[in-house]
Amino acid sequence: MAHEPGQRIGQQLAEFTPLVKQVIEQTVARVLNGQSLPAAAKLVSLCEPHTQILRRGKAKPHDTEFGHKVNFAEVEHGLISHWQVIGTGNPPDARLLPAALTHHTKTFGHPPNLLAGDRGLFSPENESLAEQLGVQHIALPKPGYRSTERQAHEQQTWFKDGQRFRNGIEGRISVVRRTVQLKRCPYHGLDGFERWIGWGVFVANLVTMARLIHRRSNRKRHHKT
Numbered sequence: 001m002a003h004e005p006g007q008r009i010g011q012q013l014a015e016f017t018p019l020v021k022q023v024i025e026q027t028v029a030r031v032l033n034g035q036s037l038p039a040a041a042k043l044v045s046l047c048e049p050h051t052q053i054l055r056r057g058k059a060k061p062h063d064t065e066f067g068h069k070v071n072f073a074e075v076e077h078g079l080i081s082h083w084q085v086i087g088t089g090n091p092p093d094a095r096l097l098p099a100a101l102t103h104h105t106k107t108f109g110h111p112p113n114l115l116a117g118d119r120g121l122f123s124p125e126n127e128s129l130a131e132q133l134g135v136q137h138i139a140l141p142k143p144g145y146r147s148t149e150r151q152a153h154e155q156q157t158w159f160k161d162g163q164r165f166r167n168g169i170e171g172r173i174s175v176v177r178r179t180v181q182l183k184r185c186p187y188h189g190l191d192g193f194e195r196w197i198g199w200g201v202f203v204a205n206l207v208t209m210a211r212l213i214h215r216r217s218n219r220k221r222h223h224k225t
């Protein structure tokens with residue numbers, strides 16, 4: 001019994017040893033030898049070694065962040081119907097859309113009537129998949145060159161309505177982060193990170209439902225008076 005604290009310390013040191021060795025090796029490779037290492041191969045936290053480097057393409061100092069990319073899908077009234085923590089790397093958003101579409105179809109028993117997203121979600125394959133699943137309105141703006149036909153397609157009223165819905169999603173993601181303080185996770189490990197995001201989505205949906213019920217109750221009282 002008297003040796004238990006020492007054993008725990010020894011176990012912790014044994015867990016840190018290979019991590020420290022990796023940090024030394026990557027520092028020597030990058031700083032002394034001038035070798036470029038892929039972001040996914042770098043260790044940036046001894047306490048949370050699962051942490052990833054995320055290049056956001058934004059202006060400094062927000063061009064690089066640390067953590068994990070999280071993909072959200074939203075339905076009517078601002079409810080989050082699906083979320084996914086990307087454990088490794090920072091894959092293009094277009095790769096994440098098929099899983100979200102499949103999840104929606106499985107959960108609700110039918111595809112969404114409207115699929116809206118930004119240019120990062122667009123790809124010919126994603127549009128084709130959405131059509132095959134039976135999505136009626138696909139509002140994914142095409143990046144880069146657009147033919148006259150494509151421009152006319154994206155000028156339709158339903159397409160613009162879809163983009164307005166997508167703009168609302170961007171704002172609600174920010175609200176979710178502030179409402180449940182998702183910027184800093186108190187749990188440890190990737191499992192803990194995923195659990196924290198899950199609790200955040202749960203709380204955010206409860207807040208959204210409470211606001212909807214409150215607004216409807218106010219409307220009913222207003223009509224009665």
